[in-house]
Amino acid sequence: MTGKPELRRELIGIHNKLLACYGVQHWWPGETPFEIMVGAILTQSAAWGNVEKAITNLKSAGKLSPSAIRDMPMVDLAKMVYPSGYYNAKARKLKALAEWLGKYKDDLSRLDRSPTVDLRQELLEIYGVGPETSDAILLYVFKRPVFVIDAYTRRLFRRLGVEPPVDNYDGWQALFMDNLPHEFELFAEYHALIVKHGKDICRKSPQCTECCLSNECSGKPSATKPVHLGGPT
Ligand code: SF4
Structure with a gap:
């Protein structure tokens, strides 16, 4: 400081x-770290109520996990996130996020020791993740002090x-x-x-x-x- x-x-x-x-x-709303990450992407240019509808679609179908999103056809994923708007782009972004997590066997604890600056850079390299989204993930998922x-x-x-x-x-x-x-x-x-x-x-x-x-x-x-x-x- x-x-x-x-x-x-x-x-x-x-x-x-x-x-x-x-x-x-009591932020960020979400039952799991992955749900918070998905919410951080879906909320781009979207009202939170519509994000919740998209997340509910994924949950109801048992698809709210990195592996399920990796394995889903893009067109099906786009239909599920339709309520959050820009659904084709957001489906692609969620796929990119899930692919990135796959590098770490979907185990976020593997990133616990990663310095914040390095982790931020990795997040920013994911398709569709800009500074606001990366910092929301750093703060609310990884509990790093990033404003x-x-x-x-x-x-x-x-x-x-x-x-x-x-x-x-x-x-x-x-x-x-x-x-x-x-x-x-x-x-x-x-x-x-x-x-x-x-x-x-x-x-x-x-x-x-x-x-x-x-x-x-x-x-x-x-x-x-x-x-x-x-x-x-
Ligand atoms: S912060 Fe200022 S502009 Fe905003 S509602 Fe309060 S008084 Fe009005």
């Missing part, structure tokens, strides 16, 4: 307010006036990683709370009168002014 004490206090304060407001979120950045995170913190000097995935991730203690529990809960807040209150049209962060925020997205946190402009 290399950041600024005042920013650390601000980020912790926002987490604490969200936690007081919503309580523990997940998504659209809810960017929208909320922009509105709060907290933005990184570099507006890309790595820049946003560094904002949190450089200013918060690297604790799996903190990162897992913080991301879940941000998503909860983004879905329920700080929506595209924010419900500012119901917001527990209104004291930290102008409440008017168009009026918020980003705070430059240092580094190159």
